[in-house]
Amino acid sequence: MTAANFDEIAPGYDESRGGTARAAGFAEQLAPLLDPARPVLDIGVGTGIVAAELTARGHTVFGVDLSPGMLARAEARLGARVAVGDACRLPVRSGSVDQAVSTWLLHAGPDNRAVLAEAARVLRPGGRYLVIPAGGTRPADDVGVLVGALEDRLDPEGSRRDGPEWLAPIAAARGLVYEGTASERPTSFQVTPRAMAESLTRGLFTGAWAVGDEATALVDETRSRLLALPDPDVPRVREAADVVLVFTRKT
Numbered sequence: 001m002t003a004a005n006f007d008e009i010a011p012g013y014d015e016s017r018g019g020t021a022r023a024a025g026f027a028e029q030l031a032p033l034l035d036p037a038r039p040v041l042d043i044g045v046g047t048g049i050v051a052a053e054l055t056a057r058g059h060t061v062f063g064v065d066l067s068p069g070m071l072a073r074a075e076a077r078l079g080a081r082v083a084v085g086d087a088c089r090l091p092v093r094s095g096s097v098d099q100a101v102s103t104w105l106l107h108a109g110p111d112n113r114a115v116l117a118e119a120a121r122v123l124r125p126g127g128r129y130l131v132i133p134a135g136g137t138r139p140a141d142d143v144g145v146l147v148g149a150l151e152d153r154l155d156p157e158g159s160r161r162d163g164p165e166w167l168a169p170i171a172a173a174r175g176l177v178y179e180g181t182a183s184e185r186p187t188s189f190q191v192t193p194r195a196m197a198e199s200l201t202r203g204l205f206t207g208a209w210a211v212g213d214e215a216t217a218l219v220d221e222t223r224s225r226l227l228a229l230p231d232p233d234v235p236r237v238r239e240a241a242d243v244v245l246v247f248t249r250k251t
Helices: 003-016 019-033 049-056 068-078 112-122 142-154 164-172 193-201 213-227
Strands: 040-043 061-065 082-084 097-103 123-132 176-191 236-249
Touching: 019 049, 019 097, 019 123, 019 176, 019 236, 040 049, 040 112, 049 061, 049 068, 049 097, 061 068, 068 082, 097 112, 112 123, 112 164, 112 176, 112 236, 123 176, 142 193, 142 213, 142 236, 164 176, 164 236, 176 193, 193 213
Parallel strands: 040 061, 040 097, 061 082, 097 123
Antiparallel strands: 123 236, 176 236
C-alpha cells in the first residue's frame, strides 16, 4: 500500500478499525511491557491513536509513518514527536532505540523483511520490538469465514502474513530473537454482512492492497456472497483475540 492510499483512507481510518476503544485496548496490552522511563518508537504510527493512548499512560512516544495524511492526525495527538519516514528505511540512528512498537503494520504492504531488519538496526542490544499483528486470531462467524478466505485468495504466497510462525524465522535472520506471545486479549465486536460488503466497496482490500482485475473480481465475488448470507442486516458477534509478539535484539 502506498502513502497515497493511506492518505485517502485517513479521514475514516480510526472509526473503521475500532476507534479509541480498540486503541485503548492495544495500549493496555503494550504498556506493561514497556519501560516508562525510556522513549518508545512507534514504527508505522498511523494516526497516532495507539501512541496517544500510550502517552496517556505515562510513555513518551515518537512516531514514524509514510503517509502525511495519517501523520496530520498523529501530529494533532502527539505534537512534534512524529516524522514522515518509511518503515523499511527508518530515519533513525543505528543502535539508538531501547523499545519500539508496531500495531497492524506488517500486513499492510511494507516488506516485512526490511521492516524487521530496520527494527534490529535501530534497537540497542537487548532492546525490544513489540508487534501487534493484524492477523491475531480470525473471527469464525460467517462474515469472518468469507473475509478470511478472501485474504487468502488475494495473498496466495502469504506475503502479508504477520503471525509468529511466519515472522520468527525472518526476524532471526536479521538479528531479532522471537521471545513468544506476551499477552492475549479476547475481543468481540459486531458487524452486519451488508456493512462488511459496503466496506469492501469502499476499498477495505482494494484500497489497502494493490490489486488487479482478477483480484477485484475476487473482492466483488465476496461482496456478493456476503449479501447472500441469511439476514444480511443482522449483526454478527465476532470473537477474536489480539496478541503481542515480542522480539529482542541480540546482544
